[in-house]
Amino acid sequence: MPRRRAGAAIPEMFRTMLEKPSTRAYPYQKVELPARFRGKLDIDPERCTGCQVCAMVCPAGVITMIDIGTRKVGDKELPVKRPVFELSTCIFCGECVDNCAFKALEMTKQFELATPHKEDLTMRKALTK
Amino acid sequence: MTEDKPPRKEESAGLMKYSAENLVPFGPIHPALKEPEYFKLVLEGEKIVEVIPRIGYVHRGLEKAAESRPWVQNMYMFERTCGICSFVHSLTYGQAVEGLTIYEIPRRAKFIRTIIAELERIHSHLLWVGLMGHWAGFETLFMWVWRDREVVLDLVEAISGNRIHKSMNAFCGVRRDMPEGMEDRIVERMKFLVDRANYYKGIVDTEETMLERTEDIGRVSAETAEKLCAVGPMARYVGLRRDIRLNDPYAAYDEVPFDIVTSKEGDVHALLKLRLDEMIVAANMVSYAVKHLPEGPIRIKIPPVIPAGEHSSHSEAPRGEIFYYVKSSGGRTPDRVKSRQPTMANLPTALEILKGQTIADVPVVLTAIDPCFGCMDRMSFLDIESNRQWTWSGEELRRYGINYYFPERMKMR
Amino acid sequence: MINEILQAIIFPGVLFTIAMGFLFDWLDRKTAARMQGRIGPKITGPSGILQPLADFLKLLFKEEIIPSHADRVIFLFAPALYFLAPLLSMLFIPIIGPTPLAGFEFDLLAILFLLAYAAFVVTILSYSSASSFTTIATGRLVLQYVSYEIPLVLAIITAALYSRSLSVEGIVASQSTLWNILVMPFAFGVYIIALMAELEKPPFDIPSAKTEIVAGWLTEFSGRALSFLKLTKEVGYVFGSALAVSLFLGGGLGPEVAAVPPPVLYFVYFMVKLLLVGFLIFVLKTALARIKIGQATELFWKILTPVSLAQIAFVLVLIQGGVLVAT
Amino acid sequence: MLERLATWSRKRSPWVFHINASSCNGCDIELVASLTPLYDIERFGAILVPSPRHADVLIVTGTVNAQTKDRLRRVYEQVPEPKHVIALGACAAAGGVFKGCYNVGQGVQDVIPVDMFIPGCPPRPEAIMYGVLKLLGEVK
Ligand code: SF4
Numbered sequence A: 001m002p003r004r005r006a007g008a009a010i011p012e013m014f015r016t017m018l019e020k021p022s023t024r025a026y027p028y029q030k031v032e033l034p035a036r037f038r039g040k041l042d043i044d045p046e047r048c049t050g051c052q053v054c055a056m057v058c059p060a061g062v063i064t065m066i067d068i069g070t071r072k073v074g075d076k077e078l079p080v081k082r083p084v085f086e087l088s089t090c091i092f093c094g095e096c097v098d099n100c101a102f103k104a105l106e107m108t109k110q111f112e113l114a115t116p117h118k119e120d121l122t123m124r125k126a127l128t129k
Numbered sequence B: 001m002t003e004d005k006p007p008r009k010e011e012s013a014g015l016m017k018y019s020a021e022n023l024v025p026f027g028p029i030h031p032a033l034k035e036p037e038y039f040k041l042v043l044e045g046e047k048i049v050e051v052i053p054r055i056g057y058v059h060r061g062l063e064k065a066a067e068s069r070p071w072v073q074n075m076y077m078f079e080r081t082c083g084i085c086s087f088v089h090s091l092t093y094g095q096a097v098e099g100l101t102i103y104e105i106p107r108r109a110k111f112i113r114t115i116i117a118e119l120e121r122i123h124s125h126l127l128w129v130g131l132m133g134h135w136a137g138f139e140t141l142f143m144w145v146w147r148d149r150e151v152v153l154d155l156v157e158a159i160s161g162n163r164i165h166k167s168m169n170a171f172c173g174v175r176r177d178m179p180e181g182m183e184d185r186i187v188e189r190m191k192f193l194v195d196r197a198n199y200y201k202g203i204v205d206t207e208e209t210m211l212e213r214t215e216d217i218g219r220v221s222a223e224t225a226e227k228l229c230a231v232g233p234m235a236r237y238v239g240l241r242r243d244i245r246l247n248d249p250y251a252a253y254d255e256v257p258f259d260i261v262t263s264k265e266g267d268v269h270a271l272l273k274l275r276l277d278e279m280i281v282a283a284n285m286v287s288y289a290v291k292h293l294p295e296g297p298i299r300i301k302i303p304p305v306i307p308a309g310e311h312s313s314h315s316e317a318p319r320g321e322i323f324y325y326v327k328s329s330g331g332r333t334p335d336r337v338k339s340r341q342p343t344m345a346n347l348p349t350a351l352e353i354l355k356g357q358t359i360a361d362v363p364v365v366l367t368a369i370d371p372c373f374g375c376m377d378r379m380s381f382l383d384i385e386s387n388r389q390w391t392w393s394g395e396e397l398r399r400y401g402i403n404y405y406f407p408e409r410m411k412m413r
Numbered sequence C: 001m002i003n004e005i006l007q008a009i010i011f012p013g014v015l016f017t018i019a020m021g022f023l024f025d026w027l028d029r030k031t032a033a034r035m036q037g038r039i040g041p042k043i044t045g046p047s048g049i050l051q052p053l054a055d056f057l058k059l060l061f062k063e064e065i066i067p068s069h070a071d072r073v074i075f076l077f078a079p080a081l082y083f084l085a086p087l088l089s090m091l092f093i094p095i096i097g098p099t100p101l102a103g104f105e106f107d108l109l110a111i112l113f114l115l116a117y118a119a120f121v122v123t124i125l126s127y128s129s130a131s132s133f134t135t136i137a138t139g140r141l142v143l144q145y146v147s148y149e150i151p152l153v154l155a156i157i158t159a160a161l162y163s164r165s166l167s168v169e170g171i172v173a174s175q176s177t178l179w180n181i182l183v184m185p186f187a188f189g190v191y192i193i194a195l196m197a198e199l200e201k202p203p204f205d206i207p208s209a210k211t212e213i214v215a216g217w218l219t220e221f222s223g224r225a226l227s228f229l230k231l232t233k234e235v236g237y238v239f240g241s242a243l244a245v246s247l248f249l250g251g252g253l254g255p256e257v258a259a260v261p262p263p264v265l266y267f268v269y270f271m272v273k274l275l276l277v278g279f280l281i282f283v284l285k286t287a288l289a290r291i292k293i294g295q296a297t298e299l300f301w302k303i304l305t306p307v308s309l310a311q312i313a314f315v316l317v318l319i320q321g322g323v324l325v326a327t
Numbered sequence D: 001m002l003e004r005l006a007t008w009s010r011k012r013s014p015w016v017f018h019i020n021a022s023s024c025n026g027c028d029i030e031l032v033a034s035l036t037p038l039y040d041i042e043r044f045g046a047i048l049v050p051s052p053r054h055a056d057v058l059i060v061t062g063t064v065n066a067q068t069k070d071r072l073r074r075v076y077e078q079v080p081e082p083k084h085v086i087a088l089g090a091c092a093a094a095g096g097v098f099k100g101c102y103n104v105g106q107g108v109q110d111v112i113p114v115d116m117f118i119p120g121c122p123p124r125p126e127a128i129m130y131g132v133l134k135l136l137g138e139v140k
């Protein structure tokens, strides 16, 4: 049975005090993010075909498809759709990225997303092709 | 004090039988509980004579929502039942669903699942030890332990891409493989954590003030714990050998050697040491699994429609047994999902322990069960001493609600 | 005359004391942070030294909410009354020379009175805010007060007895050859522990335990009242340590250095000792977990009171035997 | 002059009260993590206070369900002016993955005004610090 005493942590405390503090210098220094980090979603409007798969798989209902025009297939007019992302509810799961067959989506390393206006978090990039 | 207590009124579910002065609310917004939960403590001086829990502040309606969402999306939702042992939720839900399908889970995926689950256990136990220090007023321990916890989170982030919600699981496999060249780093970091765990064991064993706070606190007999269905560390600290990993192995637990830790002392101090010991075991398991990771595929893609049937699955989360039941009628969405979390199972035991303690012990004892009230919105009570049993019906809840919302005592100027 | 008033207001009087209070708060936070492997306050002034000032000013400029069931008069004025206690006591401590600003023959008794007065005001304050947390906190406050009071007074009396003086000035003067701590180390220890209880530092932060009873007796205070209550605690910190220096560590006395004028030297010695005592408390407070009120009471009554009585007996024997009597 | 002093002190001493409005814990532990040695938000004067009466900044996590709504409003009223609200996490911003569950709302701003949204599930401690600092840049 080890000896009970008050202040058992004192030696370690002094050791810690003499060491360099373990605090990372954010925001003065950039954060080192691992290669797989899942940050803000980004879309390449050139690649997106409007297939809607991402909107179907998203568990958080982030993605809505918007009609941006029509195209002719045979003699039928079919709507052309593009996704709009309501990133405020995005849970950064990456499911949409995995499922996009055209590799239009990507998770960037951007994590500093704080904003006073929720509208800023709506991504309409795909619409302006 | 005791004499002038009004007689017990059974029909009010024990809520209004005490005068306002000796009822102390504990929660729902209380710094000791990182989650909102409400306990009314009936006090005599500093001593607690009765605890009345009021739960449901985190009720979000997951089970109901699950019925209208596709199978895969539910995985991400159930993962977010809780941020502390999130992976094990998706794992158990996944296992329950996998049970309905005919596919075999690749061996490599099983190992990766084990690694993540054990990393999660280490992170959860460290978090717990730190918070225990915080609640006992020992900030330094809290800071150190949480500093060391970041080691695990960094590893988890490197493997999965997020610190908390790993989103690693998929039906019949995992979504991401282990990154290249992580093996040495993981083994080395695990060694570091084992060293730290041993140091903290020394601290909780020798520091006088910490011992004063934890020794002989939170005692419960093995019989009571067994009768009240305690699970996880709450069962093991009174000597019950209960661990789903051992009793009913899942993932790769039948291939990774380990032994569970139990304790005989049955107080909070024993619980602290037990968790640190479990952490060491988990760290060794991670090192072993990383070294013996089999080759092969990590995932089988399965169709989005799950065959009809019922299946259940359980697993050992850091805080005890998690249980999932799923029912399918062969569609794209489940018919019913039911989950049971360890905290729910441990709450009756904790209430039993709290009786007779002082108010200073409340945070410590409630931490002992690790308050995570993700899933408690209905409840029956059983007072084993007087053999009195009662349930809250909707009517009682309503009456309690009316009483609660009566003119507030606290008003603005 | 003007000189004296200036002394009382600026240096080493009120303003200096308050500044010291801020300094102590900063040092406290900073050392605790460093020992925990953190940096602590950093951007407010050099190394965050202005952090306590910023906190204080911010609270001053904040809205003050008075709960409707609380006693308005007490709520408004008691914080100021409470603030007076350590501030006045500080005037009895010699800081820049052997004579304090406002000493008289029995000023030690006045200090004891002010200590009791502060505890009384806190209790009233706590009780007046009348919420269930503060009610528990009041109970704890009173219990803690009656526990630490006796050992604290006994420790102070030990020093007075040995120095055969009831004024701080006299006690300091009597230590020119031998510091009291060497004669009565246990009294010093008891004093420090009781001081931590009085300042509600861990392990005795029982009446303001934030994980148990929200913010304890401070729960209902906001804005200006809160800023003064916090400031009082900080000044109390300084005063408690200063009294320890005067009673047990020989005040500002120390070996003379020819090149330095005596008042400056006195002041420097005093400050060094003051910071040492402060540091001792920082370390203890960072290293310990909070104990329960029952355990605190037991500690003070069952252990520290007998210890201080034994110390008094020992000192009396010394005096009686004529050994080592202070001059 | 006084005005500038007040602004200075407010920017330097944001005291945070954290309220969990039915969140999953993920955001809460990341918030606590931002106090711990690796991130140490106390560098900027921010501390976690135990009583809403002491707070300047209210950080809300979680979806705000039917039960916590009233409590959230009550706590908000207890915070003395000037006060700011940060909605932490996808849940607090707009319901997150629980959007559409029968018991949850559409985020914090339906109940109390919000000054800063920090999306993420959960946001990294650095992201939380970024949000707090961004808010401080705006404290007037
Ligand atoms: S982003 Fe990809 S999945 Fe989504 S609509 Fe465009 S192409 Fe389809």
Ligand code: SF4
Pocket: A041, A057, A058, A059, A060, A061, A062, A063, A089, A090, A091, A092, A093, A094, A095, A096, A097
């Ligand atoms: S990352 Fe997940 S939550 Fe976000 S848009 Fe993609 S699928 Fe939806």
Ligand code: SF4
Pocket: B055, B056, B057, B059, B377, B378, B397, D066, D067, D103
């Ligand atoms: S009464 Fe129960 S079921 Fe209804 S909202 Fe509240 S916790 Fe949920």
Ligand code: SF4
Pocket: B061, B062, B063, B064
């Ligand atoms: S009781 Fe259960 S099944 Fe019914 S609504 Fe609530 S969570 Fe869903």
Ligand code: SF4
Pocket: B081, B082, B083, B084, B085, B086, B089, B317, B319, B341, B342, B343, B371, B372, B373, B374, B375, D025
């Ligand atoms: S057991 Fe607790 S920590 Fe684990 S998922 Fe459930 S609520 Fe969260």
Ligand code: SF4
Pocket: B229, B340, B344, B345
């Ligand atoms: S509902 Fe109650 S009795 Fe049934 S398993 Fe859960 S905790 Fe046990």
Ligand code: SF4
Pocket: B058, B059, B060, B061, B062, B063, B064, B339, B374, B375, B376, B377
């Ligand atoms: S009972 Fe639990 S899991 Fe089910 S909806 Fe309520 S909180 Fe969610």
Ligand code: SF4
Pocket: A091, B080, B083, D023, D024, D025, D026, D027, D028, D061, D062, D063, D088, D089, D090, D091, D092, D096, D097, D120, D121, D122
């Ligand atoms: S945003 Fe994500 S981590 Fe935060 S409370 Fe919601 S589900 Fe949990």
